[in-house]
Amino acid sequence: MEKRKEGARRASHIWLLLLALLQIYTPSSVVSQSTTNSTLNTTDATTTPAPNPAVLTYRTRPANMKVAVGEPAVFCCGVPDASPSLKFTLYGGHGNYTLTCPDGHVEDIPEALYGNCEMKKGESLAVWTIKGTSYSDNGTRVECQQSNNPEKRSAVLHVYDSGINYAILIGCVIGGFFGTLLVVALAFVTLQRSDTVQRCFRGGGGETDDDQTTIVTKG
Ligand SMILES: *[C@@H]1O[C@H](CO)[C@@H](O)[C@H](O)[C@H]1NC(C)=O
Ligand SMILES: *[C@@H]1O[C@H](CO)[C@@H](O)[C@H](O)[C@H]1NC(C)=O
Ligand SMILES: *[C@@H]1O[C@H](CO)[C@@H](O)[C@H](O)[C@H]1NC(C)=O
Ligand SMILES: *[C@@H]1O[C@H](CO)[C@@H](O)[C@H](O)[C@H]1NC(C)=O
DSSP states (O other): OOOHHHHHHHHHHHHHHHHHHHHHHHHHHHHHHHHSSOOOOHHHHHSSOOOOOSSSSSBBOOOEEETTTOOOOOOOEETTSSOEEEEEEETTTEEEEEEEEETTTEOOOOEEEEEEEEEEEEEEEEEEEESSOOGGTOEEEEEETTTTTOOOOEEEEEEESSSSSHHHHHHHHHHHHHHHHHHHHHHHHHHHHHHHHHHHHHTTHHHHHHHHHHHHOOO
């Protein structure tokens, strides 16, 4: 009898503990759900386990970029590896391309584009690289979306004219002009010299012949 009572008491203790645990956990979850949505859908709550909001976030957000034409542009988007699926779409002047990470799937993309997925430091990272920007890349937009995350992150590429290309062009033209001038001048000078040399040869052919023979005999 005594043992049974004790067992019952123990069982009731366990029950109390369980109840306490339930009370600790249920209200907080209800509160957190009701704060996110007051018109809570019970079927929703039971069928889809609510994803941990801590992992539904963007660790690396794509940032707007300004690059000089011809320079490469890189866009990154990273999410915690606890929820690593994301889609990184590029809306470019040459078309739209979607990179799906972490499996790294990309459709056929042009040569100038490069899309890859990386896993590093607890982060699932999607990277779009435009190897050399052109004016048609101006206004290219990227959009990142983690799966199950309603929020998206986007950024825009601005391609500007650095003026360096014009400088190079002008430099080449001016350089080319002076270069040609220099070559012409040098050619002229050497021609004149050879002219005088020839004249020397013509003037005193014997002397030079003697010189040459003396050199030969000396050597
Ligand atoms: C809650 O969800 C309902 C539909 O499920 C939606 O109409 C409503 O805007 C949501 N409310 C909030 C605060 O998110
Ligand atoms: C609740 O969920 C069901 C099924 O997912 C859906 O048909 C219904 O519209 C939802 N109700 C509200 C209020 O969101
Ligand atoms: C790319 O996406 C934008 C926006 O969704 C759309 O307007 C455009 O027509 C698409 N371009 C191509 C080539 O599919
Ligand atoms: C790039 O686009 C912006 C805005 O659409 C525009 O103001 C700028 O002039 C463009 N730059 C070039 C080099 O076309």
